[in-house]
Amino acid sequence: MTTATENASSGPPVLTVEGNVGTITLRRPEVANRLAPEDLEALRAHIDSVNQSEVLVLRVRGTGKHFCSGFDIGQIDPSRKGGSGFEEMVDALEDCRPITIAAINGGVYGGATDLALACDFRVGVEGTEMFMPAARLGLHFYRRGLERFQTRLGLDMAKRLFLTAQTLKADEMHRCGFLTDLVPSAEFDDAVDKLTNTVASMAPLASTGMKRHLNRMARGALVFDDLQADILKAAMSADLKEGGLAWKEKRRPVFTGR
16 A cells, blocks of 8 residues: 555545555545545445445545545535435445445544444544534534444444534544554554455455445344345355365465355
8 A cells, every 4th residue: 555645646536456455545635635526426436336346345545644524515515416415425435345444544524534434444543633523514414424423433422523523633533433443654554454455355255245234233224134145145155165175274265255
């Protein structure tokens, strides 16, 4: 993973794919990677693209000193036209097939806090911070965003963040569960790469299925028939046979997603 720099060209987010790993890079460092309407459309297109590919891990990262400062408050109404709004984009990120990692290289503000919570893992660098200013701006947050805060962080912390607009520093972000990992700046890229490689080495049918159903359970939307179908699919898979054989032979399994 290449370290984010201030010199990256500014523009809509870009998707790069290397093997079974995709990386979406936010590219507006001059405004702390604040998202414009065209950025939401680009993000939705990138998510759709990886859903139709062999990508197993999708990483989201920022350029410059910040991860992301959310959506441009002055553009809220236009963003809701045509199903390309911020809420829909973040929901699509949570629901996407690959395992997702937010590589939080700096400050994360406003709606970007929900974008990060929509990811399965959130690796943060020491010195980062976050705040959610919705109430200060007079903005009522949307349903699944509220659900993500409550299920990931707990009711009391969700209330604290939404109702006081307090800033949390990196240590407290880690303690409350917003960050799944907190590392020194010098170790950040290696930590993201290590987690990426670990997740990518797992059996795809099992890992992506469990991700989907755990997320549905968290918001009370489990579809039992879908869960049973995925359990059966994994039980009948070549990957399960390979996993057992590799365990017996004391070697790394080679999974194919079949």
